[in-house]
Amino acid sequence: MSKDACAPQTTKDLLPSLLGYQLRLAQLAVFEDLQQILDDFNLTPSLFGALVIVDANPGLKQTQLAADLRLDRSSVVPMVERLVQRQLLTRERANSDRRSNALRLTAAGHGLLQELVPRVRDHEARFFSAFSDAEKYQLHAFLRRLNDADQQDHQQD
Amino acid sequence: MSKDACAPQTTKDLLPSLLGYQLRLAQLAVFEDLQQILDDFNLTPSLFGALVIVDANPGLKQTQLAADLRLDRSSVVPMVERLVQRQLLTRERANSDRRSNALRLTAAGHGLLQELVPRVRDHEARFFSAFSDAEKYQLHAFLRRLNDADQQDHQQD
């Protein structure tokens, strides 16, 4: 095998040879497909992600949600505002530290997620239906190795 | 192995279990890293991609460039304009069809690419240095399978 796994000799096929480029195309396609499901619920992938993160971490403060979403804390403000106005989550001053907001799903938020999660799982299963379970597992393992290594820069827990 | 390759029982770990989510994180991290190289050249990943595509397809028309970049043709106009003004590529009426622009790299454009491509390759090599050649090859094969299947929707050749 050559030094580079998929390096072309010319620049002719440089772009397709780049893992970063293939990652971008794949991510674009997945999100486009996901968006179609989320459209029915008037949500974006980011808002959906926020709901899932809050569900998994009740009482989370906004700064931490921003870190999880890889966003600035100011960018999270309108997202939270939108979800609060739709009564999908509550934003209350935390008793432990009254500077911070404790985020929690409402009953409606839980209900929405319960309806949504199976659909998102279906979307994933459909989108990756060309892959066997073993292949999906391996692709997932690759991506996690990549992301978990990078993640340490973004954690502040 | 269970029905889903990495399906959690609760929604607690839903997000990390989604391939789409892991793809997004990976893509974000790669582009962030790539951007640091491109900053020195005052380029974005998209502009770099445009240069490489034009280099690989001299005389390409803008509509095709837009299709390759997964963008609307109106979105490509300011990109091309910027690269033309920087004298990295030329935009001339095509003789065969005088509605369309034939895009070509200038000598400066070629020169820039020659300087840039090794750095981008280095970036890739460094970013994926935790992976063996075989693993990179396999990850690449996975992503290509995914993208080549999806690609047919976007081709118009």
Next chain:
DNA sequence: TATTGTTATACTCTATAACTATA
């Protein structure tokens, strides 16, 4: 002093719709 949320603001990216010139 440092941190949390917020606001005001600006910038980038992208798409839609309408125009023009060619076909």
Next chain:
DNA sequence: TATAGTTATAGAGTATAACAATA
């Protein structure tokens, strides 16, 4: 009629900087 490029415009997403409240 249809297509290629362009323009004007608007929307989404994001970041930066400064502020008030709290630590």
